């Protein structure tokens with residue numbers, strides 16, 4: 092039996108590793124269009140609890156990943172030149188390439204070596220396989236070949252973003268919002284290595300066109316963003332890695348498998364980067380699919396049905412949180428009219444996963460500052 096996995100991103104590599112480690116009775120092949128060390132973007136952020144699943148399921152891989160991570164305790168928000176610190180927001184960051192190299196090494200340790208630089212344009216090019224796994228990201232060829240049967244919906248958000256890096260080392264997970272004569276911008280930035288930080292620049296659609304980013308060559312756009320965030324970058328440059336302007340695609344599918352094709356990771360669903368969960372979801376999908384296949388090695392339809400029914404309810408909850416978070420970002424120029432501390436409260440409660448009770452426990456200093464502000468505002 093042959094299992095062909097399209098894509099050597101986090102979901103594809105990790106699924107191959109898990110199946111091979113369990114000595115799953117199949118030839119497992121991973122096909123990747125890019126060279127081994129090519130990747131898009133810079134760093135990834137995870138909430139501290141986000142990697143607990145990995146520690147519980149696969150302590151060896153967890154132990155391989157954690158030394159490559161940067162950890163921090165607070166989240167900093169900057170608005171109107173003021174900083175609001177939200178204490179107790181325990182997060183970790185890792186370079187996307189560093190994570191891929193660790194997963195490649197894990198896969199290699201059990202005998203999986205992906206075939207690189209082989210682009211597949213239609214599933215038939217993969218050849219005969221008992222199972223074709225679409226681990227091929229948001230533009231999945233596997234999903235697009237059966238778009239209707241998967242019940243796919245794709246909604247492009249209006250904001251534009253570009254994923255840059257910088258050598259400026261930030262103290263924590265940070266979000267900077269600025270208003271200039273060109274319009275409103277925000278940056279999601281955090282360290283992901285000892286000498287690198289990730290820096291995602293985002294703007295609303297009106298600003299994108301008004302400022303002329305739609306017609307601006309990439310190097311000029313990068314320089315302009317460096318100027319816009321000069322106070323934040325403090326003399327450091329932005330670094331590009333094919334950092335083009337994109338609209339985030341909100342992808343969802345009603346069915347997770349069609350005939351002998353199954354999806355996972357970004358091919359199946361996308362979770363907006365503002366909640367930093369896409370990679371974790373991709374790896375959790377891989378765990379769920381591997382478990383279902385291992386439980387029913389000779390009954391593929393059963394395994395695929397089990398994968399979907401076990402994973403979907405958890406997934407829907409997280410995707411709802413990601414969607415409410417991205418809805419907040421789609422309106423960020425409006426929220427920027429709030430005072431910095433009210434803005435921070437709106438920000439931290441945006442995905443409706445955090446309420447006052449939870450905040451009191453996790454971020455007592457922030458809540459005290461917020462309540463002092465409310466009491467003062469009430470008096471006036």
Ligand SMILES: Cc1cc2nc3c(=O)[nH]c(=O)nc-3n(C[C@H](O)[C@H](O)[C@H](O)COP(=O)(O)OP(=O)(O)OC[C@H]3O[C@@H](n4cnc5c(N)ncnc54)[C@H](O)[C@@H]3O)c2cc1C
Nearest residue numbers: 098100101102124135136211227228356357364368369370
């Ligand atoms: C700006 C931004 C910031 C993000 N920040 C975070 C974050 O902080 N934390 C987090 O957890 N997640 C973050 N994410 C999300 C994260 O990058 C994805 O959720 C994650 O990479 C999904 O993994 P995947 O393996 O499903 O897909 P991918 O990582 O997209 O991997 C898919 C692979 O398939 C290959 N492929 C595609 N098509 C073909 C083909 N036709 N033939 C062969 N190979 C193919 C690709 O080259 C790629 O290697 C962010 C995303 C963006 C856009």
